[in-house]
Amino acid sequence: MNDMTRFWRIPTPRPERPLRTAITRGFLGRCPACGRGRLFRSYLKVVNTCKICGEDLSHQRADDAPAYLTLLIVAHGVGAGILLSDELWPHSSLLWVAAFWLMVTVVASLIILPRAKGAVVGQQWALGMHGFGAEGDRT
Numbered sequence: 621m622n623d624m625t626r627f628w629r630i631p632t633p634r635p636e637r638p639l640r641t642a643i644t645r646g647f648l649g650r651c652p653a654c655g656r657g658r659l660f661r662s663y664l665k666v667v668n669t670c671k672i673c674g675e676d677l678s679h680q681r682a683d684d685a686p687a688y689l690t691l692l693i694v695a696h697g698v699g700a701g702i703l704l705s706d707e708l709w710p711h712s713s714l715l716w717v718a719a720f721w722l723m724v725t726v727v728a729s730l731i732i733l734p735r736a737k738g739a740v741v742g743q744q745w746a747l748g749m750h751g752f753g754a755e756g757d758r759t
């Protein structure tokens with residue numbers, strides 16, 4: 621290494637990471653880098669490294685974002701459904717309507733939550749957040 625290269629380090633460009641592709645792959649529970657490896661080792665636990673491409677996924681910090689997204693989606697759908705219940709089932713009991721929408725809330729939340737977390741992890745990976753970037757933490 622001569623004096624010029626020591627002071628003028630040229631950064632290597634990071635490979636392109638398409639945001640939409642990464643979010644879609646994460647939504648489907650796949651590695652945002654290759655799209656073939658599994659993203660989760662259990663219901664919401666993200667694998668540390670992809671078994672197919674070796675991408676380090678331990679940098680993810682989804683925190684509460686998946687829960688917020690799930691609540692946003694489910695609350696709007698169930699809220700509209702509750703308001704429409706009187707039109708859909710005019711002579712049904714209040715207990716039956718409440719039990720139905722409670723069940724819909726639980727099932728929809730359980731279905732959407734891991735998909736929202738995968739999408740958030742894919743977004744973080746594509747944007748190089750929290751150590752996903754080659755040049756360090758860009759939060």
Ligand SMILES: [Zn+2]
Nearest residue numbers: 651654670673
């Ligand atoms: Zn992978």
